[in-house]
Amino acid sequence: MSEELKKGLEGVLVAESELSYIDGDAGQLIYRGYSIDDLAREASFEEVLYLLWHGHLPSSEELAAFTDEMSTERQLDENVLTTVRQLAEADENPMAALRTAVSSLSAYDPDADAEPTDREANLRKGRRITAKIPTIIAAFTRLRDGNDPVAPREDLSHAENFLYMLNDEEPDDVLAETFDMALVLHADHGLNASTFSTMVVSSTLADLHSAIPAGIGALSGSLHGGANQDVMEALLDLDESGKEPVQWVKDKLDAGERVPGFGHRVYNVKDPRARILSDKSKALGEAAGSLKWFEYSTEIEEWIGENKGLAPNVDFYSASTYYQMGIPVDIYTPIFAMSRIGGWIAHVLEQYDDNRLIRPRGRYVGPDAGQEFTPVDER
Numbered sequence: 239m240s241e242e243l244k245k246g247l248e249g250v251l252v253a254e255s256e257l258s259y260i261d262g263d264a265g266q267l268i269y270r271g272y273s274i275d276d277l278a279r280e281a282s283f284e285e286v287l288y289l290l291w292h293g294h295l296p297s298s299e300e301l302a303a304f305t306d307e308m309s310t311e312r313q314l315d316e317n318v319l320t321t322v323r324q325l326a327e328a329d330e331n332p333m334a335a336l337r338t339a340v341s342s343l344s345a346y347d348p349d350a351d352a353e354p355t356d357r358e359a360n361l362r363k364g365r366r367i368t369a370k371i372p373t374i375i376a377a378f379t380r381l382r383d384g385n386d387p388v389a390p391r392e393d394l395s396h397a398e399n400f401l402y403m404l405n406d407e408e409p410d411d412v413l414a415e416t417f418d419m420a421l422v423l424h425a426d427h428g429l430n431a432s433t434f435s436t437m438v439v440s441s442t443l444a445d446l447h448s449a450i451p452a453g454i455g456a457l458s459g460s461l462h463g464g465a466n467q468d469v470m471e472a473l474l475d476l477d478e479s480g481k482e483p484v485q486w487v488k489d490k491l492d493a494g495e496r497v498p499g500f501g502h503r504v505y506n507v508k509d510p511r512a513r514i515l516s517d518k519s520k521a522l523g524e525a526a527g528s529l530k531w532f533e534y535s536t537e538i539e540e541w542i543g544e545n546k547g548l549a550p551n552v553d554f555y556s557a558s559t560y561y562q563m564g565i566p567v568d569i570y571t572p573i574f575a576m577s578r579i580g581g582w583i584a585h586v587l588e589q590y591d592d593n594r595l596i597r598p599r600g601r602y603v604g605p606d607a608g609q610e611f612t613p614v615d616e617r
């Protein structure tokens with residue numbers, strides 16, 4: 239047994255997966271052999287979900303059937319909506335609200351009592367959870383802002399329907415396509431911390447409804463998905479400060495802080511998703527007649543790259559993209575979950591198919607054995 243300590247499990251190989259491959263030096267990401275650039279440009283989020291869960295790109299018939307199955311599952315049970323309403327009234331954090339509401343879905347899922355490893359039941363459960371997450375996020379956001387929830391529509395795509403429920407208005411083509419592409423880009427990314435969390439839970443043979451809230455919890459942290467919200471808050475802080483972007487970054491680093499949206503455990507170069515999203519951020523700025531957010535971002539990117547050797551990750555440019563789409567800043571991470579649910583489910587399915595309990599070990603560095611026990615009233 240190796241005694242080498244791998245803090246953060248860095249570089250440790252723990253599973254085989256057919257889902258996504260990352261070349262951290264070349265800045266390349268593929269899902270089941272397809273490059274993220276091609277998928278972002280050509281495929282819808284529904285096609286990518288099908289690819290991840292079923293192993294191949296769907297034919298038109300397969301896609302139509304899959305899209306129908308998903309879109310009919312968008313409604314929430316009245317009790318789940320009541321839970322969402324209560325969480326909004328309590329001013330719950332959006333990721334915590336999503337975690338709680340998703341956990342409650344099992345109570346109303348007809349397959350809740352199926353064997354945890356039943357693949358067909360898991361595909362049905364997965365479709366239901368994936369279809370309902372946008373409804374939960376949109377209803378929560380509207381309710382806490384004092385608006386009534388907007389019921390989902392079955393005739394819109396996953397991306398269109400979310401923006402429609404959020405704004406009570408059908409999105410134009412640019413917004414719908416940009417959002418769909420953002421969902422495609424975030425759908426899977428190897429054994430990132432939230433995906434690994436879902437794998438650990440499912441490796442105990444706990445069910446899908448137990449694994450997914452673990453993924454949401456892990457994604458919420460500022461070192462992982464929570465960074466997209468932090469990035470936008472940082473850009474807003476820079477704007478308010480009136481400082482030049484470079485000065486603002488220097489001050490932040492001098493204060494011992496990290497710059498959200500930079501650095502990555504796997505990429506040593508610019509994250510390919512950030513490359514695609516930076517183009518989108520620029521295009522939205524041009525359409526709106528102001529490149530302010532894009533220019534702040536590129537100036538920071540250039541300086542940090544040259545002076546710290548750090549490159550932007552996916553969260554850096556999704557932030558200004560979502561901001562220019564008018565999406566509230568504190569639901570950027572729930573939106574990440576809306577997409578990553580695709581990868582979580584796919585990895586849980588792989589885990590069940592070839593399961594071994596995930597259980598590493600820690601090196602004990604506490605007091606030696608043989609400590610003398612003293613009864614509580616003598617201490």
Ligand SMILES: CC(=O)SCCNC(=O)CCNC(=O)[C@H](O)C(C)(C)COP(=O)(O)OP(=O)(O)OC[C@H]1O[C@@H](n2cnc3c(N)ncnc32)[C@H](O)[C@@H]1OP(=O)(O)O
Pocket residue numbers: 246460461462463465495496497498499500501502503504548551552553
């Ligand atoms: C979807 C995603 O999850 S993408 C990641 C989103 N998270 C963020 O953007 C948060 C900011 N980034 C970070 O904190 C890190 O880069 C992580 C957590 C993503 C990766 O961390 P690790 O692989 O553990 O790298 P580690 O934390 O050891 O950093 C290596 C060095 O780079 C520095 N560094 C890494 N990221 C940053 C950053 N964003 N700002 C400033 N310095 C940084 C560290 O201080 C460290 O320097 P040191 O060796 O002099 O101490």
Ligand SMILES: O=C([O-])CC(=O)C(=O)O
Pocket residue numbers: 426427428429430431462503504551552
């Ligand atoms: O892979 C990681 O560690 C983080 C990441 O970029 C993701 O989950 O998309």
